[in-house]
Amino acid sequence: MFYDSSFLLLIPAILLSIYAQIKVSRTFSKYSKISNKRGISGKEIAETMLRSEGIQDVSIKQATGFLSDHYNPLKKELRLSPDVYGGSSIASVGVAAHEVGHAIQHARSYYPMHLRTFIYPAVSFSSWMAPILIILGFIINNLGMLKFGIVFYALSVVFTLITLPVEFNASSRALAFIKTHSILDSQEFDGTSKVLKAAALTYVAAAITAILELIRLILIVRDR
Numbered sequence: 001m002f003y004d005s006s007f008l009l010l011i012p013a014i015l016l017s018i019y020a021q022i023k024v025s026r027t028f029s030k031y032s033k034i035s036n037k038r039g040i041s042g043k044e045i046a047e048t049m050l051r052s053e054g055i056q057d058v059s060i061k062q063a064t065g066f067l068s069d070h071y072n073p074l075k076k077e078l079r080l081s082p083d084v085y086g087g088s089s090i091a092s093v094g095v096a097a098h099e100v101g102h103a104i105q106h107a108r109s110y111y112p113m114h115l116r117t118f119i120y121p122a123v124s125f126s127s128w129m130a131p132i133l134i135i136l137g138f139i140i141n142n143l144g145m146l147k148f149g150i151v152f153y154a155l156s157v158v159f160t161l162i163t164l165p166v167e168f169n170a171s172s173r174a175l176a177f178i179k180t181h182s183i184l185d186s187q188e189f190d191g192t193s194k195v196l197k198a199a200a201l202t203y204v205a206a207a208i209t210a211i212l213e214l215i216r217l218i219l220i221v222r223d224r
């Protein structure tokens with residue numbers, strides 16, 4: 001039931017996702033091996049950036065796990081993976097600065113970020129419920145249940161779309177800071193920029209996949 005001709009609709013999204021994954025892992029592995037000339041670590045750039053923005057209530061902690069970097073708005077905590085926290089590669093600087101970008105969004109009440117945090121609990125619930133309703137709806141052939149499932153799924157699609165401006169904006173804040181404060185030279189800056197652009201592409205691929213999957217579900221249900 002999930003492998004009808006509408007599955008073809010997903011092929012461009014699958015190809016883009018594969019391309020984005022390859023691109024991100026290649027760019028990361030290249031620039032995580034090159035140290036920046038000033039020897040500044042992820043933790044150091046995070047501290048410098050927070051200080052320069054006048055943000056004093058955000059703590060920087062070392063997280064566990066590869067690429068587990070994130071900003072927690074509830075705890076006001078910047079969690080950097082070991083490679084980023086202590087590492088001084090071009091990639092580490094970019095990732096740490098990007099996460100600080102999220103902390104700045106939070107401090108400056110950047111609207112898309114607040115909206116994203118606000119709808120997150122509803123999205124967690126709906127993305128858990130959607131597959132259950134959709135699969136059960138198909139099994140017992142209940143159109144109402146399928147439609148409910150699609151509405152729930154649509155909410156998580158909205159979430160992936162709101163994620164885009166949040167991620168792009170965090171990266172542009174990071175790059176602007178690195179450039180204006182001459183943290184990296186122009187060649188290093190180019191590398192950091194490539195790392196952040198590759199990471200952004202994975203979010204774009206996820207959003208396109210989610211939209212096409214939604215269209216596909218609507219088409220399948222409409223034909224029933």
Ligand SMILES: [Zn+2]
Pocket residue numbers: 098099102166167170
């Ligand atoms: Zn981010």
